[in-house]
Each structure stands twice: as structure tokens, then as C-alpha cells.
Amino acid sequence: MPDSPLISVRGLARRFKTREGSVDAVRGIDFDVRADEIVGLLGPNGAGKTTTLRMLTTLLEPSSGSATVAGHDLATQPREVRRRIGYVAQVGAAPSAGTIVGEELVTQARLQGLSKTDAAARLRELAPSLTLEGLTGRALMELSGGQRRRFDIALRLMHNPSVVFLDEPTTGLDPQSRANLWDLVRSLRERTGVTILLTTHYLEEADALADRILVMDHGALIADDTSAALKARISGDVIHLTFDEGLEEAERIAREALTPRDLVTADGALNITVDEGAVAVAPLLRALDAGGLSPTSVNVSRPSLDDVFLTLTGRSLREEETAAA
Amino acid sequence: MITETLLVFQRQMRILLRNPVWVMFGLTQPILYLVLFGPLLTEVRGGGLGGDDSWRIFVPGLLLQLAIFGAGFAGFGIIQELREGVIDRQRVTPARRLSLILGRTLQNMVTIGVQAVVLILVAIPFGLDPSWGGVLASIVLVCVLAIGISAASYAMGLILKDEDAFAPFIQGVSLPLLLLSGILLPMSLAPKWLETVSEVNPLTHVVDGARSLFRGDFGDGDVLLGAGIAIALSALLAIWGARVFQRQSA
Numbered sequence: 407m408p409d410s411p412l413i414s415v416r417g418l419a420r421r422f423k424t425r426e427g428s429v430d431a432v433r434g435i436d437f438d439v440r441a442d443e444i445v446g447l448l449g450p451n452g453a454g455k456t457t458t459l460r461m462l463t464t465l466l467e468p469s470s471g472s473a474t475v476a477g478h479d480l481a482t483q484p485r486e487v488r489r490r491i492g493y494v495a496q497v498g499a500a501p502s503a504g505t506i507v508g509e510e511l512v513t514q515a516r517l518q519g520l521s522k523t524d525a526a527a528r529l530r531e532l533a534p535s536l537t538l539e540g541l542t543g544r545a546l547m548e549l550s551g552g553q554r555r556r557f558d559i560a561l562r563l564m565h566n567p568s569v570v571f572l573d574e575p576t577t578g579l580d581p582q583s584r585a586n587l588w589d590l591v592r593s594l595r596e597r598t599g600v601t602i603l604l605t606t607h608y609l610e611e612a613d614a615l616a617d618r619i620l621v622m623d624h625g626a627l628i629a630d631d632t633s634a635a636l637k638a639r640i641s642g643d644v645i646h647l648t649f650d651e652g653l654e655e656a657e658r659i660a661r662e663a664l665t666p667r668d669l670v671t672a673d674g675a676l677n678i679t680v681d682e683g684a685v686a687v688a689p690l691l692r693a694l695d696a697g698g699l700s701p702t703s704v705n706v707s708r709p710s711l712d713d714v715f716l717t718l719t720g721r722s723l724r725e726e727e728t729a730a731a
Numbered sequence: 732m733i734t735e736t737l738l739v740f741q742r743q744m745r746i747l748l749r750n751p752v753w754v755m756f757g758l759t760q761p762i763l764y765l766v767l768f769g770p771l772l773t774e775v776r777g778g779g780l781g782g783d784d785s786w787r788i789f790v791p792g793l794l795l796q797l798a799i800f801g802a803g804f805a806g807f808g809i810i811q812e813l814r815e816g817v818i819d820r821q822r823v824t825p826a827r828r829l830s831l832i833l834g835r836t837l838q839n840m841v842t843i844g845v846q847a848v849v850l851i852l853v854a855i856p857f858g859l860d861p862s863w864g865g866v867l868a869s870i871v872l873v874c875v876l877a878i879g880i881s882a883a884s885y886a887m888g889l890i891l892k893d894e895d896a897f898a899p900f901i902q903g904v905s906l907p908l909l910l911l912s913g914i915l916l917p918m919s920l921a922p923k924w925l926e927t928v929s930e931v932n933p934l935t936h937v938v939d940g941a942r943s944l945f946r947g948d949f950g951d952g953d954v955l956l957g958a959g960i961a962i963a964l965s966a967l968l969a970i971w972g973a974r975v976f977q978r979q980s981a
Contacts, residue, residue: 463823485825493823498816504749513742517735517824561820 410477411438412569412601413462417471420457431457433625434471439603441568444595446616447605448711450721454625455605456496459571462603463493476568489519492562492570497555497578501546507557508542511564518565528564535597536560536590552583556590563594570594572604576611588614609711619711621718628718637709642667643683644713645690647676647701656699663693672722676701677713735826739834747838757801758846761793765854768915773858778917779942786859791941792914793854794847794873795934801843802836802881803905806888806897809835813892822976829973832882836969839881840874847873862947868954869941872961876937879965882972889975912938933960 420432432454439445447455460466462475464484473480476490508529515525533539536556541549549557555575562570575591576584592615594600606612612619613633621629621636629636649656657671660678664686668679680686683706694701707713716722747753772785779788812818821831847870851859884901891897911925912918912934918926929935940957948954 465819465822488823488825491823493819495816495819499811499814501815502746502811504746506745509742509745513738514820514824516738517821517826519825558816562823 412441412443412477413437413439413473413475413603415462415471415473418458418461418468418473419470420454420461420466421469430625432461432468435622435625435627437620437627437630439569439601441601442595442599443617444591444602444604444615446612446619447603447622448607448609448612448616448619448715449605449622450607453622455607455622456573457625458622459493459573459603459605463491463571464488465493489565490568492565492567494558494562494570494572494575496574497558501554503545503547505546506542507538507544507546507549510546511542511557511560514561515564520565525564528566532560532563535593536563550583551579552586555579555583555587559590563600566598567600569601569603572602574605574607576606576608584611591615609715613711621715623719629714633711636711636714640668640679640709640713640717642679642681642709643686644707644709645676645678645680645683645687646703646705646707647678648674648703649676649699649701652699655697656694656701659693659697659699660690663690668717670716670720672716672720677716679709679713679717683707732827732830735830736834736837739821739826739831740837741834743835743838744841747842754842754845757797757804757842758849760800761797761846761850762853764793764796764915765790765850765857769854769857772916775916778920780917783858783860786854786857787861787945788917788942789915790851790854790859790861791869791945792912792938793850794869794941795876795912795938796909796914797846797850798843798873798877798880799905799909799934801846802839802877803884803901805835805839805881806884806886806891806901807894809885809888810892810894810897813889818889828976829969832885832972832976833878833969835885836878836881836972840877843877844870844874861945865944865947865949868949869944872937872941872944872958875965876934876961879961879968882965883968886968886972886975908932908934911935914938917942933964936960 415435415437417434417436418432419430419434422429422431435458447458449455457466461468462473462480464480464487475487478486480487511529512525515528516522520528529542533542536559538556538560541553576587579587591602595602604615616633618632619636620627647656653671653674653676656676657669660666660669660676664678664680666678666680670677687704687706712722769786769789772780772789773782775781809818851866887900888897891900911929911932913929918929918935921929937957937960939953943951943953
């Protein structure tokens with residue numbers, strides 16, 4: 407079935423009941439993921455990414471809607487789905503004393519249905535590709551952050567799943583480990599052809615890894631496209647100006663001086679999208695100067711996913727990242 | 732399903748055996764009762780108590796205490812496993828939900844079985860002189876009960892998800908159950924109303940059954956009732972636990 411999507415989601419929704427009333431964590435989303443694709447589910451904290459993943463991995467029952475994963479219906483054939491998927495959840499608490507890397511990997515494989523010999527063979531095969539060789543006798547407690555993450559991924563690859571879900575795979579990792587993990591995810595797809603759906607709130611992560619990006623906000627999908635196409639949607643450069651005062655006046659002047667494709671003010675800054683930033687910046691500064699305003703900083707940038715998010719939602723993803731951190 | 736259950740059981744046992752101090756830790760409370768409280772009963776008259784006979788009344792009660800507290804506290808472990816991500820990781824496998832919980836309860840059962848044997852060995856020098864066949868049968872009874880109680884405890888751990896909520900819950904449930912089952916003193920000493928209330932507690936009948944077994948009265952109606960209740964209760968609690976395992980989502 408090369409053409410039928412490996413993940414197909416229709417109207418998937420989840421409502422949580424809380425003391426304050428009900429919360430729609432996911433509001434009826436539709437999307438498809440083809441075999442071989444790496445798709446990034448991008449959005450701020452609380453957008454509904456993890457809830458979506460937990461539904462697709464059979465851990466959470468959808469309130470409504472349906473999905474097929476790896477050729478099987480989520481609601482009616484959950485065991486068949488579980489045989490074919492790997493779900494790497496967000497990093498958990500420190501592991502218990504007495505857990506050993508190799509043993510945990512083999513136990514997990516056997517719960518997935520592998521025989522004892524198959525599980526052992528798979529461990530020998532998989533450990534080197536995740537640079538876990540030599541660590542199989544090690545206690546989980548002794549692993550570094552990067553090693554623990556690779557172990558987490560290895561756990562869910564033991565049974566050769568056709569779809570792997572990664573929830574915030576690099577959160578909490580140092581830049582070096584993060585870059586290593588990105589390489590690992592790419593090479594994983596190249597070697598095994600596994601389909602990957604990952605969530606992230608790091609723009610550069612979605613940009614670096616995903617063939618296609620689903621942007622999620624407040625439980626809804628607000629965009630579904632390649633990184634390049636999303637950037638082309640803005641099709642222009644962004645002039646980013648910050649002001650101590652006079653932001654509204656600056657906005658008025660900018661609208662008169664240029665014909666901006668888009669203009670957004672957020673957090674004391676003016677973000678102006680224009681066709682050619684380098685050309686537009688000089689007349690803009692002259693006009694601002696004539697109006698008695700001088701920006702505290704000026705920056706011209708090629709569009710990033712942050713700008714995409716800003717255009718789509720009117721909010722900057724980075725602000726929320728800092729707020730969440 | 733048996734393979735899956737054994738896989739989970741073996742994993743839990745491996746972890747336990749690398750820190751066997753926990754097995755002894757769970758024994759401190761019943762052994763303290765045995766050493767510091769038990770001797771008082773040899774001086775009490777009534778309800779079958781008095782002299783060395785007291786030990787045949789008191790030790791079965793301690794076995795039940797072992798099961799109620801030891802297995803009852805199992806839920807703390809699953810809250811930790813929930814945090815580590817072990818529970819979700821196992822729930823995403825095709826393994827049957829009943830296996831995931833049974834494998835864990837078997838580990839609790841083995842732990843409590845071993846603790847029960849140690850407790851009885853410690854009681855011998857104090858003057859315990861029971862029917863040994865009855866002791867063996869009582870240990871089996873306690874093991875069966877441990878499966879049900881730990882399954883229920885795991886289920887509550889999954890529902891409450893937090894030690895701060897689980898601790899008061901388990902204290903609030905286990906202490907009344909313990910006192911109302913006549914574990915420290917036989918309920919035949921109780922005023923009528925208390926005795927009636929304790930009749931409703933299924934564990935009362937399990938203790939009564941174990942006490943008959945310690946005396947060697949295998950044909951006693953208490954034995955049959957106690958065993959029947961232990962098996963039925965455990966089966967119900969284990970099935971409920973598996974359903975919670977299936978349903979509960981973070």
C-alpha cells in the first residue's frame with residue numbers, strides 16, 4: 407500500500423473535564439502522514455500536541471473522530487496498532503535503582519511479542535546504531551541525558567515499528583546532544599524507512615528534521631505544509647524594530663512609508679514583512695527619523711518559522727517558550 | 732498472556748532483588764508487634780487467648796497485617812513507575828492489560844509469602860505451636876489475598892497518580908480494615924455493635940479462617956468461608972485493577 411497514508415486522522419478531538427468546566431485540548435483535527443515521511447507537529451506548550459500523540463498511540467481515547475495508524479483502526483484494533491508503533495514519550499522522572507539498560511530493552515521487545523532469541527539478536531543489532539554498545543550492562547541511573555534519550559528511543563525501536571512517535575525528543579538536552587539526536591532521527595529514516603511523527607516547540611527542530619510541518623495552536627491545526635512553503639507564505643523579509651516608546655506612532659509611519667505585506671506589533675516590537683528588507687530599511691528609518699522616532703534596535707531577517715507562527719497566530723512562539731521556561 | 736505476565740513479574744523481581752532491603756523493611760512493623768505487643772496477650776484471658784494459645788490467635792492476624800500493609804502500599808511503586816514512563820511504555824505494547832497488572836501483583840505475592848515465612852519463624856521461639864499444615868494453608872491464603880489487595884492498590888495509584896493523595900487514602904482505608912478485622916485481638920471480645928460491623932469486613936472472615944487453620948481445624952466452616960472470600964475478593968479486585976489499567980490515561 408505505497409500510496410495509502412500510514413497515519414490518517416479525521417475529526418480527532420479530545421475534551422477534558424476539569425473542575426472549572428470542560429477543556430477542548432484537541433478540536434477535531436484532520437491530517438495524513440505518508441509512509442517514509444517525517445512530520446513535525448509544531449506548537450506552543452498546551453497547544454494539544456501531546457494529547458494528539460497520546461490518542462494516536464492508543465493511550466488516550468478520543469472524545470470523537472477517528473484515525474488509522476499503520477493500516478489499523480485506532481478504536482477497533484488498538485492491539486494491532488500497538489504492534490506496529492513506537493511511542494517515545496517526554497522524558498520521565500529518574501529511573502528506579504536496579505534497572506539495567508540491556509534487560510529493559512529485551513523485556514520491552516518481548517512485551518512487543520519478540521521471542522527471547524529474536525530480542526537478544528535485535529539488541530545486538532540495534533545497540534551500535536544508537537551508540538549504546540557497551541552500555542547494555544549499565545544501570546539506567548548512570549546514563550547521561552543524551553544516553554538516556556537514545557535508550558528511550560532504542561526501547562521503542564526493538565520491535566521494528568513502522569511508525570515512531572517522538573514527543574519533544576530533545577527537550578532538556580544540551581546543544582551537542584540535540585544535534586546528535588537530529589542526526590540519529592534522520593539516519594533512522596534513511597536506514598529503516600520508518601515513518602516519524604514528532605512534536606516540538608523548537609522551530610529549528612521542526613525546520614531541521616521535518617519534511618512537512620503541522621502547526622498546532624489551541625487544539626486546532628492552523629497550517630499543514632513544508633517548511634519552505636510555509637516560509638513562502640510570508641514570502642518576504644522581516645524587519646524587526648524595537649522601541650522604548652512610540653510604538654503606535656511608528657506603526658503608522660511604517661504603513662505610510664512602505665507598503666508592507668504584513669505588519670504585526672508584539673511585545674514592544676514592530677515586525678514588518680516586506681518583499682525586500684534590505685531595500686526597504688533605509689526609507690523606513692528616514693521616515694521614522696522625520697517623525698522623531700528612533701528604534702532601539704533594527705534587524706532584518708529572512709523568514710523563519712517563528713515569523714510563520716507570528717503571521718498565523720499573531721503571537722510569537724519564542725515569547726511563549728520563554729514564558730514556559 | 733502467561734509469557735507477558737511472567738515477563739513483567741521477572742522485571743519487577745529483578746528490580747526488587749537488587750534492593751532486597753525493602754523486603755526486610757516491610758517486616759519491621761509486624762515483627763515489632765510480635766515482639767513488643769504479642770507477649771501481652773499471653774496474660775490476657777478470654778476469646779481463646781492466654782498462654783501459648785495466644786500466639787495461634789495473634790500470628791494469623793499479623794499475617795493479614797502483612798498483606799494489608801505490604802500489598803496495600805504497592806500503589807506507591809506504580810506512581811513512581813508512572814513518573815518514569817514505564818507504565819505508558821508497557822501500555823503501548825500489545826500485551827494484555829491483565830498481564831501488566833498480574834505480573835506486578837505476583838511480585839507482591841512472592842514478597843509477602845517470603846515475609847510470612849520469616850514472621851512465623853520468628854514467632855516460634857516465642858511459643859507459637861500451630862498445626863504446620865494449617866500454617867502452610869494460611870500462607871497460601873495470605874498470598875491469594877495479597878494479589879487482590881496489591882491489584883487494587885495499583886489501580887488506586889493509577890487513579891490518584893500522586894503520593895500526596897495516595898498516602899492519606901491508603902492510611903484511611905487500611906487502618907479501619909485492620910482494626911475491624913480483629914487482627915490485634917479477636918472480635919469475640921468486642922461489644923455487640925463492633926462485632927456486627929466487623930462481620931461486614933471481608934477480611935474478618937479471612938483472619939477467622941486462618942486462625943482455625945493454625946489450630947488445625949481444617950473442616951471448620953470459617954476455613955471454607957475465609958478461603959472463599961479471599962479468592963473471590965482477589966479475583967474481583969484484580970479484574971477491577973486490569974480495567975483501571977485499561978482505562979486510566981494521564
